[in-house]
Amino acid sequence: MFKSNKEVGAVKCRVSQEKTANVEHFLNDFSVINRVYCDPSIYLENNNLTAM
Structure with missing residues (x-):
């Protein structure tokens, strides 16, 4: 089963955090990583990941 880019990004976001x-x-570095992987405009439904 393939993961969507959104799912992969959410995992990278969590791991980087x-x-x-x-x-x-x-x-x-964290703030840069957070912008790349946890951009709320891309991962709107992952509020638990982007609400830092």
Whole structure:
């Protein structure tokens, strides 16, 4: 079964947040990753991922 780009993006969003959310040194990188993978205009239904 193939995942849609939206589903893949949501997974990348969650993984990137889990990897960086608690590491202060990467907060700047996190904000970039968050914009790329968690853009609410793309992932509107993933409010639990984009509501950071």
